[in-house]
Amino acid sequence: MIKKDVIIIGAGPVGLFAVHQLGIKGLTSVVIDNLDKAGGQCIELYPDKPIYDIPAIPECTGKELTDKLLEQIKPFKTKFYFNERVEEVRKDKDNWLIKTNNQNEFQAPNIIIAGGVGSFEPRKLSLKEAENFEGKSVFYAVKNKDQFKNKNISIFGGGDSALDWALELSKFSKITLVHRRNEFRGAPHTLSEIKKLEDQGKLSIKTPCQLESIEGDNNITSITLKYDDGKKEKVQTNIILSFFGLIMKLGPIAEWGLNMEKKTISVNSENFETSEKGIFAVGDICTYPGKLKLILSGFHEVALATVECFKRARPNEKYRFEFTTSSKTIQDRLGKK
Amino acid sequence: MTKITYKDIEGNSKTLEVENGLTVMEGAIQNNVPGIDADCGGSMACATCHVYVEEKWLDKLPKAEEAEVDMIDMAFEPKKNSRLSCQIIVTDELDGLVVTTPKKQS
Numbered sequence: 001m002i003k004k005d006v007i008i009i010g011a012g013p014v015g016l017f018a019v020h021q022l023g024i025k026g027l028t029s030v031v032i033d034n035l036d037k038a039g040g041q042c043i044e045l046y047p048d049k050p051i052y053d054i055p056a057i058p059e060c061t062g063k064e065l066t067d068k069l070l071e072q073i074k075p076f077k078t079k080f081y082f083n084e085r086v087e088e089v090r091k092d093k094d095n096w097l098i099k100t101n102n103q104n105e106f107q108a109p110n111i112i113i114a115g116g117v118g119s120f121e122p123r124k125l126s127l128k129e130a131e132n133f134e135g136k137s138v139f140y141a142v143k144n145k146d147q148f149k150n151k152n153i154s155i156f157g158g159g160d161s162a163l164d165w166a167l168e169l170s171k172f173s174k175i176t177l178v179h180r181r182n183e184f185r186g187a188p189h190t191l192s193e194i195k196k197l198e199d200q201g202k203l204s205i206k207t208p209c210q211l212e213s214i215e216g217d218n219n220i221t222s223i224t225l226k227y228d229d230g231k232k233e234k235v236q237t238n239i240i241l242s243f244f245g246l247i248m249k250l251g252p253i254a255e256w257g258l259n260m261e262k263k264t265i266s267v268n269s270e271n272f273e274t275s276e277k278g279i280f281a282v283g284d285i286c287t288y289p290g291k292l293k294l295i296l297s298g299f300h301e302v303a304l305a306t307v308e309c310f311k312r313a314r315p316n317e318k319y320r321f322e323f324t325t326s327s328k329t330i331q332d333r334l335g336k337k
Numbered sequence: 338m339t340k341i342t343y344k345d346i347e348g349n350s351k352t353l354e355v356e357n358g359l360t361v362m363e364g365a366i367q368n369n370v371p372g373i374d375a376d377c378g379g380s381m382a383c384a385t386c387h388v389y390v391e392e393k394w395l396d397k398l399p400k401a402e403e404a405e406v407d408m409i410d411m412a413f414e415p416k417k418n419s420r421l422s423c424q425i426i427v428t429d430e431l432d433g434l435v436v437t438t439p440k441k442q443s
Contacts, residue, residue, distance in 0.1 A: 045382040117376045117383075123443065126414050158410050180415055185407045228417065245411040247443040248376050248383065263376070284378070293378045 004028045005313040006110040006306075007098055009086050012040020014283035014298030015114035016069040021306040023076035024330045027313055029112075031078060032100060034085045034119035034251075039066035041116050041284075042295075044246055055296060065295075075335045085119055089256045089279075094312075096278060110309040112302065113265065113274075113281040118250035125156070125242050129214050137220040138240045148173055152236045154223055156211065157243035158184045165241060166203060167193055175203045176235050178225060182207045206233070214240070253285075261287050271308035272301045278312055280305040339427050342435040343370045343388075350435075355427045361436060362386040362422035372438030379423035381405055385443055386422040387412035388436040398425055413439050 008018050011033035022029045037043060042051075042062030050059050060068070081104060088099040089111065098106040122140035124130065130138050142148065142165055151173045155166050158179040163186040166177045177194070184191060197203040212226035215234075223237045250263050259266040259275035264287035267273060272280045272288075282305055283298035291297070310319045324330050331337075339357055341364055344350040355364035365373040365386075374385035381404055390398065395418055401409070402424070409419045422436060 041377075041382065045377070123411060123413075126440075159407070180410065181406075183406075185403075185410075245384075247385070247411075249443070263374075 001105045001107055002030060004030050004106065004108045006112055006309050007032065007096070007106050007108045008112045008114060009033075010040060010114035010116060010283070010285075011035070011038040011080060011082070012114060012116050012283065013042055013065055013069055013295050014302055015040065015112070016066070016073055017299050018112050018114055018282065018302045018306065019073040019076055019078045020069075021303050022309065023073065023078070024324060024333055025306055025310050025319075026329075026333060027306070027310060029076075029078055030081060030106065032081045032084050032086055032098075032106075034083070036082050038070060038080065038082075039063070042066050044120055051295070053294065053296065075333065085251065087252055091276075094278075109278055109312045111279045112305060112309070113253065113279065113285055114283045114298070114302070115253060115281075115285045117248040117263065117284055118253060119248070120246040121249050122242075123244040123247045125211060125240070125244075127211050127214065130211075130240070130242075133214065133216075133220055133240070136218075137216075137238060138242065140242055142169075142241065145169070148239060148241075151238045152176070153239045153241060154178055154235060154237040155241045155243070157245075158186075159243060159245065160186050160190065161243035162186075162241075163190045163194055165243070167197070169241075170197055170203050173239075176206060176237070177203060178206045178209060178211070180208055180210050206235070209233070211240075264291075270304070272305040273308060280308070339429060339432045339434075341427065341431070342433075343372070344435060344437040345372050346437060346440055357427050357429065359427050360423050361388065361425040361427060361434070364427065365422065372442070373422060374442040375423060376443075381408055381421060381424065384408045384412040384421060387415070387442060388420060388422045388438055389416055390418050390420050390425075391435040391437070392418060394431070394434050397430060413441055413443060 005027040006022050006029040008015050008029050008031045011031045047063040048061050084100040084102045087101050090097045095107050095109050096111050148169050149172045153173050154176045155162050156178050166175050209225040209227040212224040215222045222234050225233050265274050265281040267281050267286045267288050269288040272282050274281050282301040284293045338354040341355045342352040353368050362375050376385045377383035405421050405424050409415050
């Protein structure tokens, strides 16, 4: 059981800033996120796209913003639990107990939910029979390359993941790259490499078409593609790899007994507490009159929520508002001399 | 006010008066039209407001930006007439527009 002052769910920009706001108040925290790295939507949806509305930063990408936030919270040496999803939230007197899908257990008087729109999961193939082969011959990620050696692999998708894996796996397997339109979106270098392989006959590209059916009993033997003009083609396939990006699923959050409004959690706009004492929701996942889903709103929300966290974590101490510019205590916590 | 008709693939349909300047997605969300999720809130980052636009209306819409087309790659069962409803801004010219929501959004 890991005991902290606050458990933060979600390592997006607002979750990261929560670490900062807690840290300067002298509170300890951990961060749990279902993804394999920090950044949330900033990293998954727009790592290279510019953001123009962070105060005092005229322009930065999702990746840059994430990196800066990580740098800003470095002094607090907060531990991150990635690839973990919070499954269970339980009350134990004045504390909350959390259990993850990795069976890690946490205890804290406060939980800050900075969960964005929920957890990211790969978007699945829409064809129903794909389900039967999932994990055996249909995959949405490559964890171990070896399992894809000397196979006929059909890769679906038009983005970087599809293209990168087509290149990589073409070294030891026969690749068919399938996309619903003729244009691929990927780094120019990757695209020219793909073209080269196609010219050498090491990789075949099928566009514009989509998956029509899968043939095979226990294992896939072939697939049928349907072109936009109605023509169909059978392609020998043992493995399907599909890269249609990630979707956001609210997941277990809906079952924690909090007051919800559609897919968001209702909070008061004074300290962003939910209907449960000690559970706060900030950023895109919370709602209140006038709510805007902006990163800067999330920063404001977390600043206020952490004050209430302090009161709950240190009931015998008085919270004193301080400026980072003039407070010796805060500067010590930031490791500044 | 512009009339927009939202259909689902089962044939249920709902016609609404949507204020000009709003998006087709916002018209749906504000009026609780099922079938449009709009998880990202209209920032072209999720493809859960995906709709099929009736053929005769396709040419009347401003062409999709590259980023929108890229995002439609991620949508559930995209077709030639797929658009993200968060990118269709309601104007007088679109009076009578019919969009159909896909079987599901994610």
